[in-house]
Amino acid sequence: MPRVSKYAVFHQGLSLGEHTYEFALDDVFFENYGGEIKRGDCKATVTVAKTANLLSVHTVIEGKAQVSCDRCLEEFYMPVFFDGTLVVRFSYDREGYDLERVGDTDDEILWLSPDIDAVDLEEYLYESVYLSLPMQKVHPEGECDPDMLARFVRVSSDEEDDEDGQEEFE
Numbered sequence: 737m738p739r740v741s742k743y744a745v746f747h748q749g750l751s752l753g754e755h756t757y758e759f760a761l762d763d764v765f766f767e768n769y770g771g772e773i774k775r776g777d778c779k780a781t782v783t784v785a786k787t788a789n790l791l792s793v794h795t796v797i798e799g800k801a802q803v804s805c806d807r808c809l810e811e812f813y814m815p816v817f818f819d820g821t822l823v824v825r826f827s828y829d830r831e832g833y834d835l836e837r838v839g840d841t842d843d844e845i846l847w848l849s850p851d852i853d854a855v856d857l858e859e860y861l862y863e864s865v866y867l868s869l870p871m872q873k874v875h876p877e878g879e880c881d882p883d884m885l886a887r888f889v890r891v892s893s894d895e896e897d898d899e900d901g902q903e904e905f906e
């Protein structure tokens with residue numbers, strides 16, 4: 737039985753039509769998830785449209801997430817904006833939480849066993865925040881921590897010294 741987080745939508749009792757949920761993706765959310773993002777402050781607005789045989793989950797996430805700068809390693813906040821749709825389909829044949837990209841749309845499909853009465857969005861929400869960030873996470877030009885940058889210069893010359901030392905030792 738999969739663990740159900742507080743970011744779950746219990747769909748079995750829902751009436752057909754649209755239902756809107758708001759989730760706070762705060763520091764506790766990011767800490768508990770245990771991914772690369774350790775802190776954040778985002779609001780996720782999730783609109784679930786239920787039809788007879790599927791759920792269409794439209795998610796908008798806005799806020800900020802703390803990441804480590806690729807250049808100076810200092811933590812800083814980047815803006816987060818995500819807008820996407822997850823389609824949940826039900827089948828006994830397609831167990832688990834496999835997300836599939838569908839054709840040339842941005843929609844993803846989550847296959848759930850009809851026995852599972854909740855759609856746990858925790859992983860989807862985290863991944864959506866992460867994917868909304870650029871590949872290269874660096875401070876805007878000129879905002880890197882100069883002390884940290886200077887320390888890297890020192891570290892790399894220390895490494896050279898070590899190599900020299902090893903040669904002498906041999």
Ligand SMILES: [Zn+2]
Pocket residue numbers: 805806807808809810874875879880881
């Ligand atoms: Zn930086």
